[in-house]
Amino acid sequence: xxxxxxxxxxxxxxxxxxxxxxxxxxxxxxxxxxxxxxxxxxxxxxxxxxxxxxxxxxxxxxxxxxxxxxxxxxxxxxxxxxxxxxxxxxxxxxxxxxxxxxxxxxxxxxxxxxxxxxxxxxxxxxxxxxxxxxxxxxxxxxxxxxxxxxxxxxxxxxxxxxxxxxxxxxxxxxxxxxxxxxxxxxxxxxxxxxxxxxxxxxxxxxxxxxxxxxxxxxxxxxxxxxxxxxxxxxxxxxxxxxxxxxxxxxxxxxxxxxxxxxxxxxxxxxxxxxxxxxxxxxxxxxxxxxxxxxxxxxxxxxxxxxxxxxxxxxxxxxxxxxxxxxxxxxxxxxxxxxxxxxxxxxxxxxxxxxxxxxxxxxxxxxxxxxxxxxxxxxxxxxxxxxxxxxxxxxxxxxx
Ligand SMILES: Cc1ncc(COP(=O)(O)O)c(C=O)c1O
Numbered sequence: 001x002x003x004x005x006x007x008x009x010x011x012x013x014x015x016x017x018x019x020x021x022x023x024x025x026x027x028x029x030x031x032x033x034x035x036x037x038x039x040x041x042x043x044x045x046x047x048x049x050x051x052x053x054x055x056x057x058x059x060x061x062x063x064x065x066x067x068x069x070x071x072x073x074x075x076x077x078x079x080x081x082x083x084x085x086x087x088x089x090x091x092x093x094x095x096x097x098x099x100x101x102x103x104x105x106x107x108x109x110x111x112x113x114x115x116x117x118x119x120x121x122x123x124x125x126x127x128x129x130x131x132x133x134x135x136x137x138x139x140x141x142x143x144x145x146x147x148x149x150x151x152x153x154x155x156x157x158x159x160x161x162x163x164x165x166x167x168x169x170x171x172x173x174x175x176x177x178x179x180x181x182x183x184x185x186x187x188x189x190x191x192x193x194x195x196x197x198x199x200x201x202x203x204x205x206x207x208x209x210x211x212x213x214x215x216x217x218x219x220x221x222x223x224x225x226x227x228x229x230x231x232x233x234x235x236x237x238x239x240x241x242x243x244x245x246x247x248x249x250x251x252x253x254x255x256x257x258x259x260x261x262x263x264x265x266x267x268x269x270x271x272x273x274x275x276x277x278x279x280x281x282x283x284x285x286x287x288x289x290x291x292x293x294x295x296x297x298x299x300x301x302x303x304x305x306x307x308x309x310x311x312x313x314x315x316x317x318x319x320x321x322x323x324x325x326x327x328x329x330x331x332x333x334x335x336x337x338x339x340x341x342x343x344x345x346x347x348x349x350x351x352x353x354x355x356x357x358x359x360x361x362x363x364x365x366x367x368x369x370x371x372x373x374x375x376x377x378x379x380x381x382x383x384x385x386x387x388x389x390x391x392x393x394x395x396x397x398x399x
Contacts, residue, residue, distance in 0.1 A: 028055025
């Protein structure tokens with residue numbers, strides 16, 4: 001179909017909730033995608049840290065074909081073998097004992113908030129329910145999760161917002177200690193802030209949060225929706241810190257693009273859910289969880305977290321070289337594994353456009369950072385090419 005007409009229809013018929021790039025992507029394979037005019041791009045967005053195995057991975061495609069032709073959906077009134085297997089696998093490879101499946105990151109966080117509040121009420125006073133979250137964080141766009149997202153720009157116009165959320169600066173243990181009181185149920189935090197700028201906290205931050213939560217008898221909830229599934233070089237980002245949470249949320253890469261969310265918890269926390277207290281129609285259906293099973297098995301069998309660590313080092317080192325010779329145009333390169341942010345002097349939008357024109361798709365984060373989240377299967381030649389394009393794009397946009 002004619003690309004220009006497609007854009008006109010998009011302008012006319014879609015709600016304009018996002019500023020879209022003037023590109024319609026129609027096909028993908030590995031780290032490459034093609035647009036409706038046949039132009040090829042390196043995809044270092046990974047669909048916002050989703051396509052960990054790359055586009056059209058043969059095992060994922062095979063599972064989708066087979067499961068779609070066998071059984072797509074039944075509802076949670078029945079046992080779903082794929083859901084049970086995926087839950088067992090996630091628990092076998094993490095701190096968790098139990099899993100609740102949903103359809104998105106926001107829903108996974110909604111479940112985490114509900115779990116934390118119910119747990120707090122059953123383990124303390126009936127008015128315990130406050131969630132402490134971090135400035136610059138991102139937890140979703142539903143009313144509760146956008147309120148947990150301590151960035152006012154996402155709140156405007158949607159008031160009244162639900163109560164029971166308190167904000168503190170990221171990477172500031174003293175502020176958390178000051179904020180905890182008798183009404184606090186949980187601390188909710190991303191181990192590395194993704195949307196907020198790829199902000200990596202100090203090494204002592206997560207262990208410090210764990211200690212504060214233990215001392216106060218409250219829960220530590222880790223939002224690993226962006227950092228999980230091997231992206232930071234370990235299966236879960238919390239492994240870098242040597243502590244475990246009480247609740248962890250996942251989505252994005254869990255089924256490589258098939259919508260899915262998961263809330264993982266210890267037996268103690270999960271026990272507050274009893275029949276009828278929570279629910280979902282689609283969550284954990286045979287299709288999404290069959291794909292999740294294939295994705296997770298592939299990730300573990302092919303040791304993709306280790307690969308992400310290796311390739312991430314390579315990418316960071318090469319971007320570091322771009323920074324070194326940029327004469328101050330690149331201020332900082334930071335991140336972990338294959339979640340990398342690059343602070344720029346030039347308006348980040350201009351650099352994103354220059355990259356796209358040269359055949360590389362990248363994300364932004366925070367106010368002025370370029371964000372890279374390629375598939376964990378990315379190869380060295382693609383990294384070299386991407387860095388070359390970024391180098392030229394930074395040069396193109398030099399103020
Ligand atoms: C850390 C984090 N939490 C939650 C979400 C929300 O996920 P979803 O868009 O699937 O609702 C995102 C999405 O970018 C995220 O990065």
